[in-house]
Amino acid sequence: MKLPYILRLADDALIIGQRLGEWTGHGPILEQDIALTNAALDHVGRARSLYQYAAEVFNQLPKEQQLTYFTSMAIQEKIKAGESIDEDTLAYLRDGWDFKNVLLVERPNIDWAYTVARGFFFDAFNFFYFTALSKSTDATIAAVAEKSLKEVTYHLRWSSEWVIRLGDGTDESHEKMQLAINETWPFTGELFVATDYEAAMTAEGVAPNLQQIQTLWTARVNEVLDEATLTLPAAGAWMQQGGKKGIHTEELGYMLTELQFMQRTYPNMQW
Numbered sequence: 001m002k003l004p005y006i007l008r009l010a011d012d013a014l015i016i017g018q019r020l021g022e023w024t025g026h027g028p029i030l031e032q033d034i035a036l037t038n039a040a041l042d043h044v045g046r047a048r049s050l051y052q053y054a055a056e057v058f059n060q061l062p063k064e065q066q067l068t069y070f071t072s073m074a075i076q077e078k079i080k081a082g083e084s085i086d087e088d089t090l091a092y093l094r095d096g097w098d099f100k101n102v103l104l105v106e107r108p109n110i111d112w113a114y115t116v117a118r119g120f121f122f123d124a125f126n127f128f129y130f131t132a133l134s135k136s137t138d139a140t141i142a143a144v145a146e147k148s149l150k151e152v153t154y155h156l157r158w159s160s161e162w163v164i165r166l167g168d169g170t171d172e173s174h175e176k177m178q179l180a181i182n183e184t185w186p187f188t189g190e191l192f193v194a195t196d197y198e199a200a201m202t203a204e205g206v207a208p209n210l211q212q213i214q215t216l217w218t219a220r221v222n223e224v225l226d227e228a229t230l231t232l233p234a235a236g237a238w239m240q241q242g243g244k245k246g247i248h249t250e251e252l253g254y255m256l257t258e259l260q261f262m263q264r265t266y267p268n269m270q271w
Contacts, residue, residue, distance in 0.1 A: 001200040003057045003069075004100060005207060006141070007090070008198070008244055010050035011101035014091055015252070016122060017043030018259055022109055035158060036115075042151040049144050051087035059084045070098050074264070092263035096246075096253050103243040104187040106252045113166055113173075113180035120159035121188045121221070126152040128216040132208035141206060160224045167228025178230055185232060189239025191217075198244070 020040035027033025058066065066079045074093045078085060104122055109115045130152050133145035166177040192214040194202065201207035225232060242248065262269065 001197040002138070002206065003054060003061075004195075004197040005201045006050055006054040006057065008100040008195075009141075009144075010047045010054055010090070011099045012105055013043045013047035013050065015099070015101045015255065016105040016119075017041070017047060018255055019105065019107075019109060020115075020119075023115065028112060039119075039151075039155055039158070042148075042155070046144060046148050046151075047091070048087050049147075051090045053140050053144075054090055055084070055086050058090075071095050072098065074267070088263065092260045096248055096256055098246060099248065099252065099256075100244050100246060101248075101252075102187070102190045103240050103249060104184070104191065106243070106249060106255065107184065107187060108251055111176070111180075113176040114184065116159055116162040116166065117177070117180035117184040118187075119155070120163050120224070121184060121191075123152065123156040123159045124217050124220050124224075125188075125191050125213065127156045128213045128220075129208060132213065136207070137205035163224055163230070164228040167225070167230040174229065177228070181225070181230055182233055186237060186240050190241045190243060193239075193241055193244075195244045 017040045020036050020043065023033065023036040024040070025033065027036055058069070061069070063079065067076055070076070072093050072095050075085065075089060078089065078093075104118060107114070107118050126148075130145045130148050134142055134149060136142040136145065163177065166173040168174070169177075192210045194210050198207055198210070202209055222232070
């Protein structure tokens with residue numbers, strides 16, 4: 001159960017990092033362009049550490065199990081050839097249905113307000129999640145979480161300030177920020193629905209209790225939105241799910257096509 005959990009953490013970081021990286025060179029002002037580029041690098045750096053750990057766990061599995069774990073023929077060929085997989089294999093050669101990221105992080109940027117809304121909901125989750133995860137019984141995961149705390153604290157401050165700035169700004173910025181909040185909200189519920197592998201990791205003290213995280217997250221979200229003069233959709237709204245189990249939106253497929261193009265077109269290339 002540990003391997004899918006590590007992959008879930010890594011996939012979240014890689015995909016949100018890729019999404020934020022799409023703003024590089026396209027930010028509304030230079031300062032914010034650089035801010036999002038740095039945030040993207042933070043996420044990708046965390047993804048790499050987690051993929052390295054996931055590869056270590058995977059390479060210890062019996063070969064028979066390795067051959068059936070991922071659907072990718074490219075990975076299966078590497079295993080048949082007696083090669084070990086590494087972080088690049090997990091990022092560039094897995095198929096979309098083997099990714100376990102939440103649907104929230106694969107949501108397209110659309111515009112600045114949507115990027116801010118997606119970032120705010122995810123950053124608030126990460127802040128409380130990694131704070132708890134730094135006390136994980138798994139030393140490697142705890143170390144990654146501890147190292148990430150400074151980064152996720154900055155990310156949350158940045159996105160919170162932009163939610164307030166747009167929500168409590170002009171009539172137009174308020175309207176756009178409220179629309180982004182409304183349309184992003186249905187993708188937040190999955191953050192707090194534990195899969196079998198997450199429940200197993202929580203029972204072992206590896207992963208935090210999602211219900212406790214949700215309580216803290218809800219309080220922070222409401223606090224920021226109140227200051228931004230924004231409102232949340234009605235309680236009990238229907239929520240999207242599936243990403244943690246490999247069921248994704250078409251947006252992930254488009255993203256992976258771009259992300260994985262070089263490695264799949266020119267296998268084992270070196271710079």
